[in-house]
Amino acid sequence: MAGVDFNMPILVVDDYKTMLRIIRNLLKQLGFNNVDEATDGSVALQKLRDKKYGLVISDWNMEPMSGLQLLKEVRADQRLNDLPFIMVTAESKSENVVAAKEAGVTNYIIKPFNAATLKTKLTAVIGQF
Amino acid sequence: MDGAHSGGTNRRGGQADPLRAELERRLQLLADHGQRADPKDITAAVESIMATVEGDLSAVNLKLYAEIEALGRYIESAKAEIAEVRPDEIRDQHLPTATDELEAIVGATEQATNQILEAVESIEEVAGEVDEAKSEKITGAVTQVYEACNFQDITGQRITKVVTALQEIERKVDALLAAFGEEMARNQIKRRQAEAASKDDEKSLMNGPASPNEAVSQEDIDALLASFD
Known part of the structure; x- marks a missing residue:
C-alpha cells in the first residue's frame, strides 16, 4: 500500500478567515503543508478546475455557493467526481448529514472540532499516516 | 322582490336614514369617550356590510350593529396598544x-x-x-x-x-x-x-462601547482632556 502523500495539494474552503487559518495550521501540524484556501464554493470550484487537488475540506454555510452545492458540482464533474471531500460544518442535524451523504460526501466533521478528530477523519479518507 | 324588501325594513328602503343616524349617534358617543375612530369611516364600513344583508332589520341585524361597534372599539384599543409598544x-x-x-x-x-x-x-x-x-x-x-x-x-x-x-x-x-x-x-x-420634559442626562451618558465607526481614539481623548488645561 502506497503511503500518504504529504505534499498533495489540499483545498480548504470556509468563509471565516480565522477558520481557514486554524485548519491550515492543524494540517501543518499533521505534516500537510501544501494547502490552498477559498472563501466560498464558487471560488473553490474554479480552483479545483484549474489545479489538481488531492483533498477538499469545506464548510457548508457559505454564500453565494454553499459547501453542499460545491460538493454536488464536484460530483457532477467527470474530472473531479472521485475527489475526496470532507465537510467541516456546524450543521449537525441528521438531515444535513443525510443530504451531504446523498450528494457524495466522503466524511463529515462537526464544528467545533479538535485536532484528534481532524486526524481521525483524514486517516479514514486518505489512509493511515 | 320579496315582501321584506318591499316592507321598508331593508336598509336600502325607508329606514336606511334613521339607521344611519342611530349608528352615527352611537359612534359619536364612542368618540366623546376618547375613542379615535372616525365615525364616517365606520359608518361606511357598516353600510357596506349592510348592503349585503337581505330581509328584515330584525334583532339579528341590530345584534350585528352591536357586534360591529364592539369590533370598532376593539380595533381602536388594539391600535392604541400597538402604538404604546412604539x-x-x-x-x-x-x-x-x-x-x-x-x-x-x-x-x-x-x-x-x-x-x-x-x-x-x-x-x-x-x-x-x-x-x-x-x-x-x-x-x-x-x-x-x-x-x-x-x-x-x-x-x-x-x-x-x-x-x-x-x-x-x-x-x-x-x-x-x-x-x-x-x-x-x-x-x-x-x-x-x-x-x-423628563430627560435624565446622566442615564443618557451610559451607552456602552461605541461602534467601530463612532469610536474615538485614545489620542482624541487625550487631546480633549488637554484642551481643558
Missing part, C-alpha cells in the same frame, strides 16, 4: 442598534482571534528551536489554542442567525407601521414632548 422606535432605533452591536461583536472577535492565532503561530515556530520534550509540550498547548479558536466561527454563525431574525422583525414592524402610520405619528409627538 414600533417606530423599534424600527428606527432599537433594531438598527442591535444589528450594529452584533456585527461589531463579530468584527471584534474576528480581530481578536486573528491576533491570538498570530501570537500562537510565533510560539509554534519556537517549538522547532527547543528540545523534543519542550517542543511537544509547546505544540500540545498551541493545538489547544487552535481548537479553542473554533469559537469565533461558531459564535459568528450564531450571531448571523440573530441578525437575520432581527431583519425579519424589522420587516414585520415596517408592515405594522404602514398599517397604523397616523396613529404612530400622533403618539410620537406626545411621547417626544413627554421625554423632553
Whole structure:
C-alpha cells in the first residue's frame, strides 16, 4: 500500500478567515503543508478546475455557493467526481448529514472540532499516516 | 322582490336614514369617550356590510350593529396598544442598534482571534528551536489554542442567525407601521414632548462601547482632556 502523500495539494474552503487559518495550521501540524484556501464554493470550484487537488475540506454555510452545492458540482464533474471531500460544518442535524451523504460526501466533521478528530477523519479518507 | 324588501325594513328602503343616524349617534358617543375612530369611516364600513344583508332589520341585524361597534372599539384599543409598544422606535432605533452591536461583536472577535492565532503561530515556530520534550509540550498547548479558536466561527454563525431574525422583525414592524402610520405619528409627538420634559442626562451618558465607526481614539481623548488645561 502506497503511503500518504504529504505534499498533495489540499483545498480548504470556509468563509471565516480565522477558520481557514486554524485548519491550515492543524494540517501543518499533521505534516500537510501544501494547502490552498477559498472563501466560498464558487471560488473553490474554479480552483479545483484549474489545479489538481488531492483533498477538499469545506464548510457548508457559505454564500453565494454553499459547501453542499460545491460538493454536488464536484460530483457532477467527470474530472473531479472521485475527489475526496470532507465537510467541516456546524450543521449537525441528521438531515444535513443525510443530504451531504446523498450528494457524495466522503466524511463529515462537526464544528467545533479538535485536532484528534481532524486526524481521525483524514486517516479514514486518505489512509493511515 | 320579496315582501321584506318591499316592507321598508331593508336598509336600502325607508329606514336606511334613521339607521344611519342611530349608528352615527352611537359612534359619536364612542368618540366623546376618547375613542379615535372616525365615525364616517365606520359608518361606511357598516353600510357596506349592510348592503349585503337581505330581509328584515330584525334583532339579528341590530345584534350585528352591536357586534360591529364592539369590533370598532376593539380595533381602536388594539391600535392604541400597538402604538404604546412604539414600533417606530423599534424600527428606527432599537433594531438598527442591535444589528450594529452584533456585527461589531463579530468584527471584534474576528480581530481578536486573528491576533491570538498570530501570537500562537510565533510560539509554534519556537517549538522547532527547543528540545523534543519542550517542543511537544509547546505544540500540545498551541493545538489547544487552535481548537479553542473554533469559537469565533461558531459564535459568528450564531450571531448571523440573530441578525437575520432581527431583519425579519424589522420587516414585520415596517408592515405594522404602514398599517397604523397616523396613529404612530400622533403618539410620537406626545411621547417626544413627554421625554423632553423628563430627560435624565446622566442615564443618557451610559451607552456602552461605541461602534467601530463612532469610536474615538485614545489620542482624541487625550487631546480633549488637554484642551481643558
